[in-house]
Amino acid sequence: MTTAISVTDLSKVYGERSALSHATFEVPLGTVCGFVGPNGSGKTTTIRMLLGLIAPTGGTGTVLGESISHPERYLPRVGAMIEGPAFYPGLSGSENLRVLASLGGFSQDRVPHLLEKVGLADRGNSKYKTYSLGMKQRLGIAAALLPDPKLLVLDEPTNGLDPSGIQEVRNLIKDLASDGTSVFVSSHLLSELEMIAESLVMLREGKVLFSGRTKDLLAAQIATLVVQPEFTVDLNKLLEIATRHGREASVTDGAVHIVADAEWGATFNRLAFNAGVTLASLTATQPTLEETFFEMTGE
Amino acid sequence: MFNVVRAELRKLRRPTLLISTILVVAALTALFTSIVFLRANSGQGNGRRGDIISPETLSQATGLVYGFKIVSFFLGITALCVFASQTAQEYSLGTLRNLLVRQPSRMKILFGKYISMIIFGVALVFLDAIVAIGVSYGLAPHAKVTTSAWFTANALSLLGRTFANVLLSTIAFGTFGMILGLLFRSPISAIATGVIWSLILETILGGVISSTQKWLPGQNFDNIAQGGSDTVSYQWSLALSAIYLLFGFSIVSVLFKRRDVAN
Numbered sequence: 180m181t182t183a184i185s186v187t188d189l190s191k192v193y194g195e196r197s198a199l200s201h202a203t204f205e206v207p208l209g210t211v212c213g214f215v216g217p218n219g220s221g222k223t224t225t226i227r228m229l230l231g232l233i234a235p236t237g238g239t240g241t242v243l244g245e246s247i248s249h250p251e252r253y254l255p256r257v258g259a260m261i262e263g264p265a266f267y268p269g270l271s272g273s274e275n276l277r278v279l280a281s282l283g284g285f286s287q288d289r290v291p292h293l294l295e296k297v298g299l300a301d302r303g304n305s306k307y308k309t310y311s312l313g314m315k316q317r318l319g320i321a322a323a324l325l326p327d328p329k330l331l332v333l334d335e336p337t338n339g340l341d342p343s344g345i346q347e348v349r350n351l352i353k354d355l356a357s358d359g360t361s362v363f364v365s366s367h368l369l370s371e372l373e374m375i376a377e378s379l380v381m382l383r384e385g386k387v388l389f390s391g392r393t394k395d396l397l398a399a400q401i402a403t404l405v406v407q408p409e410f411t412v413d414l415n416k417l418l419e420i421a422t423r424h425g426r427e428a429s430v431t432d433g434a435v436h437i438v439a440d441a442e443w444g445a446t447f448n449r450l451a452f453n454a455g456v457t458l459a460s461l462t463a464t465q466p467t468l469e470e471t472f473f474e475m476t477g478e
Numbered sequence: 479m480f481n482v483v484r485a486e487l488r489k490l491r492r493p494t495l496l497i498s499t500i501l502v503v504a505a506l507t508a509l510f511t512s513i514v515f516l517r518a519n520s521g522q523g524n525g526r527r528g529d530i531i532s533p534e535t536l537s538q539a540t541g542l543v544y545g546f547k548i549v550s551f552f553l554g555i556t557a558l559c560v561f562a563s564q565t566a567q568e569y570s571l572g573t574l575r576n577l578l579v580r581q582p583s584r585m586k587i588l589f590g591k592y593i594s595m596i597i598f599g600v601a602l603v604f605l606d607a608i609v610a611i612g613v614s615y616g617l618a619p620h621a622k623v624t625t626s627a628w629f630t631a632n633a634l635s636l637l638g639r640t641f642a643n644v645l646l647s648t649i650a651f652g653t654f655g656m657i658l659g660l661l662f663r664s665p666i667s668a669i670a671t672g673v674i675w676s677l678i679l680e681t682i683l684g685g686v687i688s689s690t691q692k693w694l695p696g697q698n699f700d701n702i703a704q705g706g707s708d709t710v711s712y713q714w715s716l717a718l719s720a721i722y723l724l725f726g727f728s729i730v731s732v733l734f735k736r737r738d739v740a741n
Contacts, residue, residue, distance in 0.1 A: 231582050232575055233738035251582040259579050265572035269492050281485035283580040322576065 182241070183208045183330045183361035184229060189238035191224050197385050198224040201238065204380045204390035206363050211356045213372035213393070214365035216382030217476055222365045223262050225382070226334055229363075230259055243330055255283065258328035260336060264319030268308035272299055272318045275307055276325065285325050293321040298347065312339030320348065331355060333364040337371065349375055373397075373468040383476045393468070400466040400474070404437040404444050409457040420450050482581055482590020483597075490564065490598050499556060503602055506552050507609040511545030515617035526704075536614075536623040539633035543640040545610035550644045550703030553606050554651030554696075555676060561595050561652035562668035565659030575739050584735045592656065599652050603645045607637075639705065646716070647703035651676070653723045654695060660730035695722050 184206035191199040199221040206212040216222050227233045229242055231250025245252040266275040276290045294303040297317040302310070310318065316339050323331055333352075337345045345368065352362050352375055366372050372379070372393075379396060381389040389396055408417055417435045421428035424447075427438040437447065441463035451458055466474065490496070514525060518533045525531040526548055536544060568574040581587055618625050627633060654676075658668040676696035684691040691697045691710065698715040706712030 227575075227738075227740065230575075230579050232578055233740055234736075254579055254582050257579070261575050261579075262572075265576060267489060267492070267567075267571065267573060269494050270489065274488065274492070278485045278488045279576060279580050281488060282481055282577060284481045325580075 181208055182206060183210075184212075184240070184242055184363060186225075186229075186240035186247075187238055189225065189228060189240050190236050191221075191228060191233065192236045199228075199382075200385045202382070202385075202387045203238075204387055206361060206380070207378060208361055209356070209359050210377045211352055211362045211364065211375050212378045212380060213369075213376030214363060214380050214382075215367075215369060215372065215472060216365075216388075219384075220382040220476075221385040222382055223334060224385075226259075226261055226332055226363075226365065229332065230254065230257070230261065232261070253330075255326060256329040257332060258323035258326055258330070259332040259334075260319040260323045261332070261334045263335065263338060264315045264322070266307045266315070266318060266322075269306060271304045271306055272310065272314075272321075273303040275318065276322060279322050279325055283326055289325060289327075293324055296324065296351075297321045313341060313344050316340055317344070320351070328360060330361045330363065333362065335366055336364060337366060337368055345371060369469040369472055370467065379468075381472065381476070388476065397465060397468065397471060400471050401438050402440040402466075403464050404439050404441075404447060405460075405462045405464060406435045406437065406447065406451075407433065407459045407461075408435075408451075409459045413456045416454060416456055417451060420454055420456075421447065424450070479586050479590050479593070482586055483594045485577075486564075486591050486594030487597065490560075490594060495560070499560060499602065500605060503549075503553060503556060503605050504609050507545070507549045507606050508613050510549045510552075511610045511613040512617060514545055514548060515614060515621040515623065518621040518623065533621055533623045536618070536621065537625070537627060539627045539630060539636050541618075541623060541625070542611065542614065542628040542633050543637055545614045546607050546637075547640055547644065547703060547705075549606060549610065550647050551700045553602060553644065553648050554699055554703070555673060557595075557599050557602065557648045557652035558655035558658075558672045558676065559669050560598065560655070562655035562659040562672055563665040564595060565591065565656045566663055566665040566668045569663035570665060578739060585731070588731060588734055592653075595652055595656070596649055599648045600645060603641065603648055606644065607641060611637075640703075643705050643712075644703045647699050650699040650702060650719050650723060651696070653727060654699070657723070657726040657730050660734055693718070695719065698722075 182205045187203050189199060189202045202225060214222055228235050229240065229247060231247065231254065240247040243253040243256055273290055273294060276293065277287055280287050280290060294300045297320050299314060299317050299321065302314060316336065320336055323333065337348050340348060349371055352364065356362055376393050378391060379389060379393050380387060406417055408414060411433060414430050414435060418428050418430055421435060421437045429436050444461055444463050448458060448461055514531055518531060518536055521530065531544065535541065568577060577587055578584065615625060655668065655672050658672045662668040662671065680694045680696045684694060684697055698719045701707055701710050701715040702712065702719060706715065
């Protein structure tokens, strides 16, 4: 088994509306895989199908080597937080975890340890209804970790967390991945995913736009050289040099933006020098995941 | 299944639910039992539907269980509310998805829940019996009721039968609540429908067209607790209730097993 998740032609249709259409992707074992897409693109539907909560209309899939039509075979090794945390408001955080530990047949001894791990040790005995959104989210993550999972599925785990909470979740995911846990995480915080996700699955309107390694996706994007002359009067001269050499270029915010990879930077510097223009700065920029996402999804 | 029962019992023993249910059951039992005994010498109605229960009647073996039986209907309504809310809240809180991820067998979840609520129902009936018998014994001298017949083998046998009947009735009402909870997936809708149907609609229907009483589910559930009546036999109520509940439970079981969990 080399994949934590593998789906082929997975589809879900609600009446006339297709929530997911022929999705095919793989999540390598022992890696962090980001799951991105605009709202309503089919992310949660996919996650629910992987967890046996809704039945696919078509297609097949496996989780930890077992068919998704038999979730009982793999769910004891899967931790999940789907569409935000959901617990019993009248029970304490600790009691809520104990309910799930009893249900899954996990040791109750894990509960204090997990509350400690997510920073809720001192509020474990407070009722869930008194928790802030960030605390609820942390409890959701603790519940997902109850089975000591081989695969962790997290749907928007950083919702409602403050910057330090987001950093903690990022570090937690990194730690889990370094211990060999596969993590499938959906998030709108693309800068966070860019830092931790080795692979990505990108959805739009129920279709898979990209599935593969994050660095392959970013490397395939068009790089830009951002060039600032010493004197702004030279902007048009630089623009003219770039277009004369077959490059697409434009002037924005006092700099010339040239569609070209970093290697062409040295050539352009030489051309500018020969034309009598001194450059104040020359920066090669690669599109971020966020920019790539917007470009690909048309959002 | 055992894990599901344990998990469900953890939820059922939360203080707000447990204490409020105990208080309601204890208070209603004490109130209605007190009315029976305190008005026994008034010559006015002190029993179910305005029946006159004299001290002589209460001095017989049946006197031991009269207070216990008289609140069975409200005990049933309490069970209906608890079973309905415990089932429907999983949908309204969104916690069903957590349960199903930790226990993918939906039938185990359903029957584990059911067993745990039956255990809760048994506890309620025990409480009802203890409070009713305690209040009856305490008020007997005041009502000029002699209790010597209450501690005979016959009375204890009657107590056992009444306990079983009240328990069956409570479970029947609770099962009705659970069916409504699974159908409506909202505690408020399920409880409102169950209570309005059992308390108001059935009373009106039974009052206007008395022949319908034989067919109304709530009336039959209650008739089980009373051990049958002059118009509807115990066996009829038991059989019809079983048919209604098996039919309803089968439908909601299929729905629960097959329905997508999309909230």
